Amino acid sequence: MPPSPVPLFGRRSFLAGALGVSGGALAAEGPLQVPVWSREQGRGVASPGYGVPSSFERLARKPRTVPAFPGAASTSTPHQHLHGTITPNGLHFERHHGGVPAIDPGQHRLVVHGLVARPLILTMDDLVRFPSVSRLHFLECSGNTPAWQTTNPAWTVQDTHGLLSCAEWTGVELATLLDEVGVKPEASWLLAEGADAAAMTRSLPLSALDGAILAYAQNGEALRPEQGYPLRLFLPGLEGNLSIKWLRRIKLGDRPFQTREETSKYTDLMPDGTARQFTFTMEAKSVVTTPSGGHQLKEPGAYEISGLAWSGRGRITGVEVSVDGGASWRPAVLQEPVLSRCLTRFRLPWRWDGGPALIQSRATDETGYRQPTREALVAARGTNSIYHYNGVYGWQVAAGGSVRHVA
Amino acid sequence: MPPSPVPLFGRRSFLAGALGVSGGALAAEGPLQVPVWSREQGRGVASPGYGVPSSFERLARKPRTVPAFPGAASTSTPHQHLHGTITPNGLHFERHHGGVPAIDPGQHRLVVHGLVARPLILTMDDLVRFPSVSRLHFLECSGNTPAWQTTNPAWTVQDTHGLLSCAEWTGVELATLLDEVGVKPEASWLLAEGADAAAMTRSLPLSALDGAILAYAQNGEALRPEQGYPLRLFLPGLEGNLSIKWLRRIKLGDRPFQTREETSKYTDLMPDGTARQFTFTMEAKSVVTTPSGGHQLKEPGAYEISGLAWSGRGRITGVEVSVDGGASWRPAVLQEPVLSRCLTRFRLPWRWDGGPALIQSRATDETGYRQPTREALVAARGTNSIYHYNGVYGWQVAAGGSVRHVA
Structure with a gap:
């Protein structure tokens, strides 16, 4: 189905009937009914004071796989x-x-040591007195999109792209703290360690710390326990596991520390049997969230195609959408403000004619990098990897309006 | 206490001891203890899948006053x-x-009628097919800051400025829907009506609808019940009650409808006994949130002063902070991106010398309007009003570090 060359929404378009939205003319529907909830007092204010979603909504994170033990697990965001x-x-x-440790913030400590002039232990009360910043950034697990070897037509976007979220993170810039302790000239890497039972530990080159935050708040309030309460390292644009949660220790050194999580895990196995190590940056990527797997279109007519695009290298500069499996592409509208290393919402009006359609998106970032096709990605990296899949993704709309994942 | 003319944080400032943060040198503290939560597995993923804050946090909205009946109530945001x-x-x-109605979104209808070419009834399924937008905006009740006649040294910023919040709102631009129904040339006002038991109803001139959204989502997810689920009108920059929740009806007319909420309520009584009506716009305003009423400074030394600024007329262009009761002012740093009709976080490093300090802020917006002193505000409007108080506000730091509200 070729993309429509004319505006899909506009004056008279709905009521003229051409686009088939079922909104009725008032005369045909009769007067507006007065529903029961308009005839009786509603409930009072929420108690105990922290609100929850409507019971009509089914908003929940979804466990990904059955974990080997309860503490080694993941859940995904319902972007659909x-x-x-x-x-x-x-x-x-x-x-x-x-697992998620239950940390008393009054007892939590952050130590900074190693190749520094003045090793330091800080309480949370100390830390919140430093100058702070707030920034909107996405966070993506490098294992997001499990499409290297497998596919499943029943997958929703929560299954394929749900290890991705976006929040406003507030905390102290790591650079501010490093200034305080005085990094020695020979230091070039740091180790970050969590206070969880895994003592989750990663090495980072100082050159990769642009914009790093010692974060104590997300979306205005204190970090959630599962996001590292009371303190996490937040590294914009880099694979999620580097943003060490429950941060207790930073050590400066002159080389990588070669922890378990960067030797046996979180490397990318290439076709020749070698492994890419320290693949930090999440490259440009996008996905259509509406319509997406599990959705059902009710009738032919006007719809909005909508999705998310992001890049670990900076701002998204463009997203193109295809409804014919990549034969033709049209530029989507990007929601302003488009921020660096942040989710960007894109949208495109679409008229569904009732026939089959294959909907895809591809993003370009400010470095000029464009999200690759699956074919290009596999040609470069083979299919041995677990992490860093960022190929173009598709949703198949069937003639009846059901929407299913296709590879 | 005059503001410090020199940078308050910088290389060596903490460990040199001049600013007195209690973070300890590593040698003095001994090795980092291994806490109990590092020695045992944490809990598994959250169940049933919608997470909650840490039990160590006391995050809750606070009921404002004892309501005449349970459904006529308000709660405030804990900005402290x-x-x-x-x-x-x-x-x-x-x-x-x-009260808060429990609306089944499948049964909810929006009707648009009156001076339109094609009156229309829409379901929620219809509405989400229209082109949508997402925008970050503050919402403030015109009754925020109850300071016209009263003051209370025990007030926190939740008490004084808690009828103020900020979210990313997603929905259909009202202009898009009005294009669909065809507004007749003689129409100049509209009526918006809620489906709650109060049938909350307000009139709005079409000239005041710039950026108006038929919102079905806030911060990514469906509207919360108490914010109008499944649909509210959202009017950026205008007093909160105009953003009709549980929106069921829009009627176009050629004059204001003179509802109860714009005749007996939500007007401003002036010194001469007349009342200002249709005072829609929330003027520029700011408040320091840290330190603020109820906080306790532990010791002299370096702190960050931080707060919020906003204007219903556009972007905030500057915030000045005084720590000497208005004798001198210094410009604060505004967190980017500074968005139109959105909360803007401002910050300023501060060294507390241990003596009394009176901390205030004043905001200026892109129209050049500057938040007035209480004296200037009362000179213009007297003290009969309930709504639209936007005077400069202060927090008194006592010699012992306790922080209290002052008028």
Whole structure:
């Protein structure tokens, strides 16, 4: 189905009937009914004071796989039900290696040591007195999109792209703290360690720390326990596991520390049997969230195609959408403000004619990098990998309006 | 206490001891202890899949007054505990006139009628097919800041400025829907009506609808019940009650409809006994949230002063902070991106010398309007009003570090 060359929405378009939305003319429907909820007092204010979603909504994170033990698990964000760019804290994806510790913030300590002039121990009370910043950024697990070897027509976007969320993170810039302790000239890497039972630990080159935050708040409130309460490292644009949760220790060194999570795990196996190590950056990627797997179109007519695009290298500069399996592409509208290393919502009006359609998106970032096709991705990296899949993704609309995943 | 002319944070400032943060040198503290939560597996992923804050946090909306009946109540946002600019949905302030209705979205209808070419009834399924937008905006009740006649040294910023929140709102631009129904040339006002038991109803001139959204989502997910689920009108920059929740009806007319909520309520009584009517816009305003009433400074030294600024007329262009009761002012840093009709976080490093300090802020917006002093505000409007108080506000730091409200 070729994309329509004319505006799909506009004056008279709905009521003229051409686009088939079922909204009725008032005369045909009769007067507006007065529903029961308009005839009786509603409930009072929420108690105990922290609100929850409507019981008519089915908003929940979804466990990904059956974990080997309860503490090594992940859950994903239901993007098929979400709008805009912010992920509510209750729906932010999770990935734990040793469970979620219950940390008393009054007892928590952060130590900074190693190749520094003045090693330091800080309480949370100390830390919140430093100058702070707030920034909107996405966070994506490098294991998001499990499409290297497998596919499943029943997958929803929560299954394929749910290890991705976006929030406003507030905390102290790591650079501010490093200034305080005085990094020695020979230091070039740091180790970050979590206070969880896994002592989750990663090495990072100092050159990769642009914009790093010692974060104590997300979307205005204190970090959630599953996001590292009371303190996490947040590294914009880099694979999620580097943003060490429950941060207790930073050590400066002159080389990588070669921890378990960067030797046996979180490397990318190439076709020749070698492994890419320290693949930090999440490259440009996008996905259509409406319509997407599990959705059902009710009738032919006007719809809005909508999705998310992001890049670990900066701003998204363009997203193109195809409804004919890649034969032709049209530019989507990007929701302003388009922020660096943040989810960007894109949208395109679409008229569904009732026939089959294959809907895809591809993103380009400010470096000029464009999200690759699956074919190009596999040609470069083979199919041995677990992490860093960012190929173009598709949703098949069948003649009856059902929507299913296709590889 | 005059503001410090020199940078308050910088290389060596903490460990040199001059600013007195209690973070300890590593040698003095001994090795980092291994806490109990590092020695045992944490809990598994959250169940049933919608997460909640840490039990160590006391995050809750606060009922404002004892209501005449349960459905006519309000709760306020705890800005003294928040960071950044986003308000989590669970903490967004509430104001209800007839309680919170439990609306089945499948049964909800929106009718548009009156001076239109094609009156229309829409379901929620219809509405989400229209082109949509997402925008970050504050919402403030015109009754926020109850300072015209009263003051109370025990007030926190939740008491004084808690009928203020900020979220990313997603929905259909009202202009898009009005294009569909065809507004007749003689129409100049509209009526918006809620489906709650109060049938909350307000008139709005079409000239005041710039950026108006038929919103079905906040911060990514479906509207919360107390914010109008499944549909509200959202009017950026205008007093909160105009953003009709549980929106069921829009009627176009050629004059204001003179509803109860714009005749007996939501007007401003002036010194001469007349009342200002249709005072829609929330003028520029700001408040320091850290430190603020109820906080306790532990010791002299370096702190960050932080707060929120906003204007219903556009972007905030500057915020100045005084720590000497208005004798001198210094410009604060505004967190980017500074968005139109959105909360803007401002910050300023501060060194507390241990003596008394009176901390205030004043905001200026892109129209050049500057938040007035209380004296200037009362000179213009007297003290008969209930709504639209936007005077400069202060917090008194006592010699012992306790922080209290002052008028």
